Amino acid sequence: MTLALLHRLSEQAHEIGASFGAAPQEWEAVRTAFSAAMMSGDGVRSFTYILLLMMIGAGLEWFYWTYSYASLRVLLNTEPSSPRQSLLFGLRRFWITGFGLLLFAVAAIGSTSAFVWPPGVHDMVVTLTLTLVMFRFIVIVADIVLSPGTPQLRLVPLPDRTAFTSMAAVALFAAVGSVAWFVPALITRIAGTPNLAQALRIGLGTLIAVALLLACLFTRRNREDVLAGRRRGLLPKFPRSLASATVITVVYALWLFGYSAAAVILGALAIVIAVQASLRSVVFYFWRDKILPEEPPHDGRESEEHHDSVQQDLAPSIILPAVRLFVALIGIGVCALAVDVPLTALATSESPLARFSFRLLGVAALALLANVAWITVRTTIDYRLSTIDKVDEHEQPGPGARLLTLLPILRTTAATVITVMLVLSGLWTLGLEITPLLAGAGVVGLAFGFGAQSLVQDVITGIFYLAEDTFRVGEYIESGTSTKGTVERLTLRTVALRHHNGPLHFVPYGTLGTVRNTSRDWVIEKFNLPLPIEVDSEKVRKLIKRVGEEMLNDAELGPLIQQPLKGKLYRVEPGIKIFRCNFRTAPGNQFTVRAAAYKRIEVAMNAAGITYAGNLPLTRTLDPAGP
Amino acid sequence: MVSSVKQRGTSSLDLWIRSARLFSGLFLSLFVLTHLANLALGLVSLEAIDAWRGILMAPWRSGAGSLILALAAFIHASIGLYTISKRRSLTLSRVDVVQIILGVLTPPLLITHVLTLRVTSLFVPEFDASYAVILSVYWSLAPAYAFQQLFVVMIVWVHAAIGFYSWIALRPVWPRIRNIVLPILFLVPILALLGFVEAGKEVLYRLENDAAWLDHIRAAQHLYSQAAPTLNAINTNVVASYWILVSIAFLSWAVRIYVGRSRPVRVFYEGDATATGRSGLSLLEISLTSGIPHAHICQGRGRCGTCRVDILRGGQNLTPPTDQEIKTLSQLHVTDTTRLACQARLLQGEVAIARILPAYADISAAQTPEEWEPKDSPSKIDDTLPAPVSSPLQEVTP
Numbered sequence A: 001m002t003l004a005l006l007h008r009l010s011e012q013a014h015e016i017g018a019s020f021g022a023a024p025q026e027w028e029a030v031r032t033a034f035s036a037a038m039m040s041g042d043g044v045r046s047f048t049y050i051l052l053l054m055m056i057g058a059g060l061e062w063f064y065w066t067y068s069y070a071s072l073r074v075l076l077n078t079e080p081s082s083p084r085q086s087l088l089f090g091l092r093r094f095w096i097t098g099f100g101l102l103l104f105a106v107a108a109i110g111s112t113s114a115f116v117w118p119p120g121v122h123d124m125v126v127t128l129t130l131t132l133v134m135f136r137f138i139v140i141v142a143d144i145v146l147s148p149g150t151p152q153l154r155l156v157p158l159p160d161r162t163a164f165t166s167m168a169a170v171a172l173f174a175a176v177g178s179v180a181w182f183v184p185a186l187i188t189r190i191a192g193t194p195n196l197a198q199a200l201r202i203g204l205g206t207l208i209a210v211a212l213l214l215a216c217l218f219t220r221r222n223r224e225d226v227l228a229g230r231r232r233g234l235l236p237k238f239p240r241s242l243a244s245a246t247v248i249t250v251v252y253a254l255w256l257f258g259y260s261a262a263a264v265i266l267g268a269l270a271i272v273i274a275v276q277a278s279l280r281s282v283v284f285y286f287w288r289d290k291i292l293p294e295e296p297p298h299d300g301r302e303s304e305e306h307h308d309s310v311q312q313d314l315a316p317s318i319i320l321p322a323v324r325l326f327v328a329l330i331g332i333g334v335c336a337l338a339v340d341v342p343l344t345a346l347a348t349s350e351s352p353l354a355r356f357s358f359r360l361l362g363v364a365a366l367a368l369l370a371n372v373a374w375i376t377v378r379t380t381i382d383y384r385l386s387t388i389d390k391v392d393e394h395e396q397p398g399p400g401a402r403l404l405t406l407l408p409i410l411r412t413t414a415a416t417v418i419t420v421m422l423v424l425s426g427l428w429t430l431g432l433e434i435t436p437l438l439a440g441a442g443v444v445g446l447a448f449g450f451g452a453q454s455l456v457q458d459v460i461t462g463i464f465y466l467a468e469d470t471f472r473v474g475e476y477i478e479s480g481t482s483t484k485g486t487v488e489r490l491t492l493r494t495v496a497l498r499h500h501n502g503p504l505h506f507v508p509y510g511t512l513g514t515v516r517n518t519s520r521d522w523v524i525e526k527f528n529l530p531l532p533i534e535v536d537s538e539k540v541r542k543l544i545k546r547v548g549e550e551m552l553n554d555a556e557l558g559p560l561i562q563q564p565l566k567g568k569l570y571r572v573e574p575g576i577k578i579f580r581c582n583f584r585t586a587p588g589n590q591f592t593v594r595a596a597a598y599k600r601i602e603v604a605m606n607a608a609g610i611t612y613a614g615n616l617p618l619t620r621t622l623d624p625a626g627p
Numbered sequence B: 001m002v003s004s005v006k007q008r009g010t011s012s013l014d015l016w017i018r019s020a021r022l023f024s025g026l027f028l029s030l031f032v033l034t035h036l037a038n039l040a041l042g043l044v045s046l047e048a049i050d051a052w053r054g055i056l057m058a059p060w061r062s063g064a065g066s067l068i069l070a071l072a073a074f075i076h077a078s079i080g081l082y083t084i085s086k087r088r089s090l091t092l093s094r095v096d097v098v099q100i101i102l103g104v105l106t107p108p109l110l111i112t113h114v115l116t117l118r119v120t121s122l123f124v125p126e127f128d129a130s131y132a133v134i135l136s137v138y139w140s141l142a143p144a145y146a147f148q149q150l151f152v153v154m155i156v157w158v159h160a161a162i163g164f165y166s167w168i169a170l171r172p173v174w175p176r177i178r179n180i181v182l183p184i185l186f187l188v189p190i191l192a193l194l195g196f197v198e199a200g201k202e203v204l205y206r207l208e209n210d211a212a213w214l215d216h217i218r219a220a221q222h223l224y225s226q227a228a229p230t231l232n233a234i235n236t237n238v239v240a241s242y243w244i245l246v247s248i249a250f251l252s253w254a255v256r257i258y259v260g261r262s263r264p265v266r267v268f269y270e271g272d273a274t275a276t277g278r279s280g281l282s283l284l285e286i287s288l289t290s291g292i293p294h295a296h297i298c299q300g301r302g303r304c305g306t307c308r309v310d311i312l313r314g315g316q317n318l319t320p321p322t323d324q325e326i327k328t329l330s331q332l333h334v335t336d337t338t339r340l341a342c343q344a345r346l347l348q349g350e351v352a353i354a355r356i357l358p359a360y361a362d363i364s365a366a367q368t369p370e371e372w373e374p375k376d377s378p379s380k381i382d383d384t385l386p387a388p389v390s391s392p393l394q395e396v397t398p
């Protein structure tokens, strides 16, 4: 096995050597043939046509720019208000410049078909134009990302100088890369010199590999930095540049010795891993104004603030997994392209291993998808939950109380649904027949349904109670079975009621029956005042009314009262007049208000010289003939 | 005072020089236009080219025409090199770079063509530079010249089109004529090259099949070869001297950059930005080298007025207004403290300025300065955008 491999390697090395040996002659032949072809009517004609193409393409693009440069100038001279907006600006710049390039490409390549070319030239012209377009495309993208001239629009955290050098480096790579991509194949096609093409391909490939290696090693953090970081309490990181240098070398070697597919897969894998590793910081980079740096907080206050601001924007936490998924899928796609087996062929392939691995890929994709869905649901719900104020037992339950009950239930339900769906579709993707499973589940469900009728009843009634907003956490209710108490917790099946004496009742929704909710909207509180029979009813009525007005104007009590205290003569009994007073408040406030009302009425009556009816009338009633 | 008057003197010369460059350029363009139009007739037939040659090219072939043309070329090239040598900084827009490179490349590429067609007849009077003969040379006898000539047609046309465009686009008439003029700018060279190809096909066919025609061409070729040695000598001399002049111009540019290097000056902008530059640079050049956004639609030629600034203090450190500046400013109805940043050069010390137009001002700001308001202002493009940068970016202060 090893020997066979070594044999293959030496063979390959031999071949490469041979093609380099043959390349100079081929080059010479191509060159002479080319100059001979150029120095003729055909050559002149081709050259003129090429100039025409360039003029048509560049002219059209220029024409486009005379209109659209103004918008680009605006973008370039505006300070984005947030990092996200600079991303938006980048996108717009991409559309504006990209459309110019597209016009150029379409016009230049499209108009080639209008001319009659000498043999082989058409192919050459189109390929070279494509090379140019590819080069320009890479440069446009790099220019937007690196923005060397406009630091406020830069999409990566780099200082000016680095941005400039990176831009130059990218342009160089783009040039070499585009040529390496298109030209060797072109040479093979029109000149029929495979050795020359091979030599060129390998030469350019080596150039790129060496340049990448150099770039890697140059950007390596040196020992000093590592030590300095160590002193500041940072652990030395994995030596990434060395790792990437190794990966580059291995990829290059694989490619050189003819294992291109393996090289692409390894390269893609390495890039996906690298991207995944930095993705978090990249995504959060665009929310850096919303999220404080992750430094240990110095005191409690700051940590609270920190917490708040993290909660403020949940977009990055949702976008991150989505982007992760996207990157992973692209990686899978590239690998699939590299092995050059169309996915459909893989799916129907004879080999069980291939089929299985394809299905495994599918399951992985499903899992990622489910993950994204779950994270989206969870972060959204958690975020909503955290924005609702916690319900205070003594306070009137706020409008969020209902959400507070519904959302956790929703979250559990979503988790269950997503898991079940993932499991089922995963099984299905793996090729297991899930129909019987579903049918079985149906039968079992039926059985359960009969067996657990009351359970089902509880769950369903519970949903309706919640949907109809019959009660919320924190409200005081009385059920039809006359259990009463404050709603403390809602689960899928029961509601927990805290009786005012302490015990906690767990009442299944199904048995809740008529619910009397005493915490809704308002209550009317009534109480009686027994006064001596001699008092002037009208005077008392006014006195009570005045007290009521005073209470309404009181800074503390006023807000609690919905309708002020009033009183009127209600009943006359021997020796006493009974006055009935009432007022209206929000539920729960009546006790406070009533206590205050008693106090104030007493004070007012004392001032007016009225006393409560004492025992006297009672004795009178008992002994009417008494002294 | 004395120095100010002297400044005035040179700046008038400056104004004159600029219009000389413009008009010589336009004049040369007119020649190129007729020439290319003539060539485009190749789409009709070879005969049509030579028939129309008598009409289209006649004015240029008369003695006066030739003289004026030569003078225009000389003036234009000299002024071009002169302005290169007068540059003080490396602030060049992309358009400037293209203009300079193409302009400088034109004479050495064009000289052979001019010598062959205009000067040969001085030595060999019977030689007639008809399109038929020249096309035969290009298409069959010496294709290398064809490449050179095609190349130069492109270069000259792009150079002329850019020059013409950046002049006319600032004029109020431009919006009305642009839809006629722009297509013409495109179509002329395209039609000319197509005509060149069609005529070439015809020429190749005749060279194959028409013995008399072949003899005619051979005769002309023979006549030309008599003058060839002299022409080649002239060619070498002219090109050599030209490159010397070009080197002098670029050297002078380099020297200016080098000399100004050691005397720093500072500009304070509205908002908080500051920029440091070298003594002798224009305010616009200082803005651009420091990465401070500053509108400059005409690339600092003092024509558009979009770079204008209010001088808040330190005005005495600036060069007095040139005639070009006075002319442009007088069309803008501005206050006394307003200057053109591209013309006012900072000689020493510091100056505080406020830019008047936002950096994204477009060409309409120069065409109709009175009505112009930032209609493309970002807030109208998109509500989510922040206020435009009328105050400069904070982080660009050096």
Ligand code: HEM
Binding pocket: B018, B021, B022, B024, B025, B026, B028, B029, B030, B032, B073, B076, B077, B079, B080, B081, B083, B084, B095, B096, B099, B100, B103, B104, B106, B107, B156, B157, B159, B160, B162, B163, B164, B167
């Ligand atoms: C002989 C060689 C030439 C040289 C060295 C040359 C050089 C220049 C330079 C340096 C500029 C100014 C560019 C700037 O300041 O950014 C210019 C402008 C211009 N050139 Fe030429 N040029 C040459 C030939 C031509 C020809 C053959 C034409 C006409 C077909 C032409 C037409 C123009 C026009 C219209 C302008 C704009 C004038 C202006 O803005 O003032 N040039 N040239």
Ligand code: FES
Binding pocket: B295, B296, B297, B298, B299, B300, B301, B302, B303, B304, B305, B306, B307, B308, B328, B340, B341, B342, B343
């Ligand atoms: S830039 Fe046009 S006038 Fe100054």
